[in-house]
Structures are given as structure tokens and as C-alpha cells.
Amino acid sequence: MNTMDSEHYEITQFEEIDFPFHCFQISNLQTLPHWHNHTEIIYVRQGECTVYIDGIARIGHEGDLMLVPKGSLHSVLPRLPAEYLALVIGDTLFTSMLRDVHCEAALGSSLLNGSLAPLHMTPAHAAYPELSNLIKNIIQEGTQKKEGYQLSIKVSLCQFCIFLMRHFPNSVKVIFDSRLQGAHVLLIKQALEYLALHYTEKVTIADMSLHVNLSGQHFCRLFKSYTGKTFTYYLTDLRLDHANRLLLTTDLPITRIPELTGFCNANYFSRIFKKRYGHVPSHVRKKLTPGTVKQAEPIRGVQ
Template sequence: MNLSEYQNYHEAKSHTSAGFPYNTYLCSIPLDFTQVPLHWHEELEMVVIQKGEGLISVDFDRQAVRAGDMVFIRPGQLHSIEQSGTKKMEYENIILKKELFISGEGDLCAEQFIGPLMRGELGCASFITPAFSGFLELSDCISRIDRLCEKRPEGYQLAVKGLLFQFLFHLISHRQENQAPVYHARPLEKIKMILKHVEEHYAEHITIDDMAALTFYSKSHFMKFFRTHMGISFIEYLNDYRLTIAERLLKTSDASILEIAQMSGFDNLSYFNRLFKRKYGQSPGRQRRLYESGQGDAWRY
């Protein structure tokens, strides 16, 4: 899922202008969507859980998160957000460009800390819970940034940028001394190539043979590789991705059920209906009627 499509999943609440790339999206699961599929982008992302519980994965590490937890996602890291069973979750999603931290060539902070941190060469925690030694300081930085962005006093961008640097300082200074960076470079790059292909071609006919050729693996090795690293078969992942797209189209477009099935990559309507009902508990038609009546968005805390 590319960043613009990912951002379309969220209720945009832009705290900044285009010249100051710090943006917040307020999200609810399952009110807005049941999941954000595994994806990556070149921006830095932070997820702050406000209420409830959910599941977040970062580079194959899938953990339960709850109110108060924060997740730090470096540029290029694979990550997903999903509902945990029938539980609900509200979270603040912060996306900013890493260039916000870099002044230019010869910047000592960028060379020794920011660059290595963003590239994963400087190990740090992804999941930040109250058990993390620097949790209170990190949480306070985000709270103060939120208050500044709400009020926007003159020069607030200076304070926001300063607090972001403080956030990184606390993240680095409280990391475990023996916490070495963990590299999954080869499998990660292969998986990212596969997911990118799905993102760009999900509406087309995709076969196991196609994916094996793309990765230069045999058919059997590709299937084993994908299941080993993703926990499900490629066909299961592909269908789930397509269903996620279809569910969003049901909510946001006037296209017919048949058109949505085709737009999402399903060429067999009955197969689409069967998979959709298995995933969402009701038929596409029923789901659309719930959205139209407002019942699909009925839950709130």
C-alpha cells in the first residue's frame, strides 16, 4: 500500500503546512477499517494508542498493543495495524519526513545519530510500553507536541521540532546497551518486492508462477519462503489484500458489487462473495447497506 493510499485510510487531521512535514491522522479500528495491510514507506511513523487494544507488526514482530503504548516505525520498515478479535482501538498516527531532522551536510547529529537510527544501524525499541525505562519522557514529548499543534502559537514549529529531537534523544539514550540492530535485509527486501508487486497489480491476474519468476525462486521454494516469513500462504495474503481494498470501496464508492469485485482483482463474483462473508461476517451487499444506513459505523466508546 503506497503512502497516499494509506493516508486515504485515515481521517486526515493535518497539523502542519506542506513546508513542515509533520502530520497526524486520528484512526479508529474497526470504525474506519479493520486493518491496514502490511506495507512500508520512506517516512518515519509513530503510532500512539489512545484507547482500546489492537495488533501491530513491525518487520515480522507482531505484538498486542493497548492504550498508552507507542510504536516507533523507521523508514522502510514493514508494518501493519489490525483489529484484535472483536476489540476496538483508537490511535494517533504520526507521519513525518526524516528530512525534518537533517540540517545539511556536515550535520554531526545527522551523521552520528539520525542517519544510523533511520537506517536501522543504531538499534532501538519499536514497541514502547510503560515498562520501557524512558516511557514517561517519550510520552510527555508526544503530549506536548499535540498541545502545541492544537493551539499553534506563533513559532510552534520550532518547539515541535525541538521536542521531536528530544523524543529521539530519549529513545536512543534509554535503549539497552547490548541492543544490537537486527538485520533481516535479504528476506525483507524479497518480501517488500513481493508486496510492492501486489500493491501495484492486485487488480490483475496474479499466479504463483508469476511470483516465483519475479523472485527468481522455484514455485515450491517461493511458497515455502512466503509462508515462513508471512505466516500465511501467498494466495491467502493476496485474497486478504484484495478484500481489504474491496471493503474500502464498498464504503467510499458507488460502484456495483460486481464492479468492486473486478476492481479488487476477483473475476468470480460467487468466490468474492464467499471470501468476503468469511472475512467480514456478512455479504458485500449487506455490508454496503449497513454503511448506507450508518450502522456500519455505529460503535463508539
């Protein structure tokens, strides 16, 4: 399986090719399970969020910071109301930083080989103010984009790496690569890829268990631990997300959308859609300007 071909493999669109950094600001929306070849920092600005990183659930409260290593399967489920930021740092940005001989000697293997370990830091930690100030500076510089902001972000990222070395030495060692953990991540990625291709069809737990060569009970337990949702709930969510995109980005008749997104009948689709979004499918079309459609939403910030 080539996980980079999966719909859940995120190809992050950076504003500047030579400066691969982006700050996603997300309010009251979930981020579906996905992975990418970048390091990510999640900052909970308000409320509470459950962050799943390779099968481990971490509950983040206001002010909490979490480090997501590259290649990790991760998702965010907010408890409304909530706001969080996702700082995505491209590999090539680290590469340019590591041209310095001292940076490369200290951090090169960890940053480029994906051997950072997940980290969850709360305001209760003695060193939190130091890290919080670094992250807030990165966010401010990335948002305001004043002259020299790229250099300022790079300096803060270097300080961030030094902070990890001094306060969390295990975060720059390979401590999260047990064979069992790695095998489970690959199986769930395989399952997500299968669902991305077959969500319009009838897919059962038995089908998925056979596909990943696990018992039904083991698959269900593993799937929920990695995504935060039961298999049935996740599949319904996936279908609803695609249905909402079709409503927003096409002029297809509403009566056709259920069959195109895997729902057995229109009445059930309308009922479950209203339960999820708070309004019936036709309401989405009424909000659009006649003759226009919106661009499809990215994988982040799914309602």
C-alpha cells in the same frame, strides 16, 4: 525493482509543505503492509495491536510505544476494540533540525541514513514516563495546533532523539541491516508490488514463489512473518479492500465488481464480503447519498 513505484510505498500527504508532520488516529482498523521514507512512532492508546516491522512481530498493549525506522516494511493488526496513533515525521523536518551543529554531530547520520533501529517501549521501563510525556506533548500540539506548535513539536523531537541516545544507544546505530534481513525485506516488498499489479488475476503460491525465486514453503513462511497474514488471506484482504473502494467511489454495477477485483464468482464475493464487513456489498451503496461517491480511503485505516 524500484520500491517507490509500488502501490504499497506510501506517499504521505502532509498538511504543511514546510512542516512534514502528521498524526494518524486510527480506531478498530488495520494498517496494511507499506513503507515510506519517513520515521514513524506508533502509540497504542487503547487495547492491543500486533505491529510487524521488517518481519518481526511486536505485540503492543495500552501505552506501548514503537519506533518504525524509515524504509521499514510495517503493518498494524489491532485486536478489537483498539485505538492507536501513528506519528509520521518527514525527513525534511529532521533536516531542518539538523542545521544546528550539535544536533548534526550527534544524530545526523542516524536520522538521515535510516539507521535507527526498531524500538518497542512499554510502561514497565523505568524511563517510560519521560518518553510518554514527550509523545503526548507532540500529539497534543499536533492536534490543537496552537500558536507556535511547530516549534514545540521540534523541541520535543529533539528531546526524543536525546532520550534515545541516552537510554537506547543501539537505536541510533546500524544494528538492523544484516544482509539476510535486508534481502528478505526486498523480496517481500517485491511480492507486495507484484500483488498490487496482478491482484485481479489468478495468482497462486507457485506463481509468487517463482517470482521471488523461493520455494513455496519458504515463501509462505516468510510472507506471514512480514505481513502477519497467510498469502491467501492477504490476497483476499487486498481484493476486498479494492472492491470496497469501487463500491464507495464509483457507480459501477455491483455485478461487475467481483470480476474487476479478482473474485471467481459473484456468490463467493458476496459471502466473503459479508464475512469481512458485516454486510453485503449492496448495503455499501445504500448508505451513499444518491448521485454521490466518496473519496478513496488512504492505505492507512483499512477495515
